[in-house]
Amino acid sequence: MFTFPALLWFLPLAGVVVLIHLVTMFRYRPVPWAAMEFLLAGYKRTRTRILLRQLLLMLLRTLAVVVLILMLAGPKLAGPLAELFGGRPTHHIVLLDDSYSMSERNALQGGNTVFEEAVGTVRRIVQTGVKSGGSDRMTLLLASRSRKIALGEEPEFAERPMDARGAADMEARLQTLE
Numbered sequence: 001m002f003t004f005p006a007l008l009w010f011l012p013l014a015g016v017v018v019l020i021h022l023v024t025m026f027r028y029r030p031v032p033w034a035a036m037e038f039l040l041a042g043y044k045r046t047r048t049r050i051l052l053r054q055l056l057l058m059l060l061r062t063l064a065v066v067v068l069i070l071m072l073a074g075p076k077l078a079g080p081l082a083e084l085f086g087g088r089p090t091h092h093i094v095l096l097d098d099s100y101s102m103s104e105r106n107a108l109q110g111g112n113t114v115f116e117e118a119v120g121t122v123r124r125i126v127q128t129g130v131k132s133g134g135s136d137r138m139t140l141l142l143a144s145r146s147r148k149i150a151l152g153e154e155p156e157f158a159e160r161p162m163d164a165r166g167a168a169d170m171e172a173r174l175q176t177l178e
Contacts, residue, residue, distance in 0.1 A: 003074030014065045021058040076132065089135040091159065094122055097143040098177060119174050126170050129162025136162040140173065 002008065043050075102115035112120075122140070129136040140157040141149060149155055157173055160166040 003076060005073060007069060007073040010069045011066060013069070014062045017061045017065050018058060021054070021061070025054060089137060090129075092125055092129065092136060092138045092162075093141065094125065094138065095141045095143060095146070096122060096177075099143055115177075119177065122174060123171070126162055126167050130164060130167050132162075138162050138166070138170070140170070142177075 096118055098115065102113065102118065104114050105111055126138065129138060137159045138157070139155060139159055141155050145153075145155070157170065160169060
């Protein structure tokens with residue numbers, strides 16, 4: 001699973017590296033001159049080592065292109081493989097504005113209030129977290145309680161796992177918001 005799977009279409013570009021390598025490898029012109037016999041004899045002795053070195057160089061260049069494309073595609077790893085590559089669960093911290101100004105109706109969004117749209121966005125974040133395997137965490141902060149939280153009070157929905165139970169708890173909490 002990738003964040004940007006469309007970038008995987010660029011993987012055949014790794015073949016361009018091989019093509020460029022082969023074109024430059026066979027692009028030489030023999031020039032006859034007296035010392036050439038001596039140089040050809042030395043070349044024949046080291047030919048296999050040179051070919052192996054060139055093959056290794058081509059493979060490393062191809063691997064660099066493939067790794068770059070895969071890195072840009074943003075793989076989503078889970079489990080021990082993610083820990084091996086430094087992946088960690090995401091902690092989503094959402095500050096939901098529940099002030100009076102959020103009661104404004106948005107004509108472009110079917111007449112819903114701006115607050116209803118914000119709650120819908122929180123629901124989408126939770127559903128995305130549930131689909132990713134439930135390893136992510138979420139903290140919901142309400143703007144009306146920000147002063148109390150700044151003074152040290154814990155938010156009521158803090159660092160909850162985004163699994164099925166956490167999603168149900170979040171949905172129950174979102175239903176009570178006004």
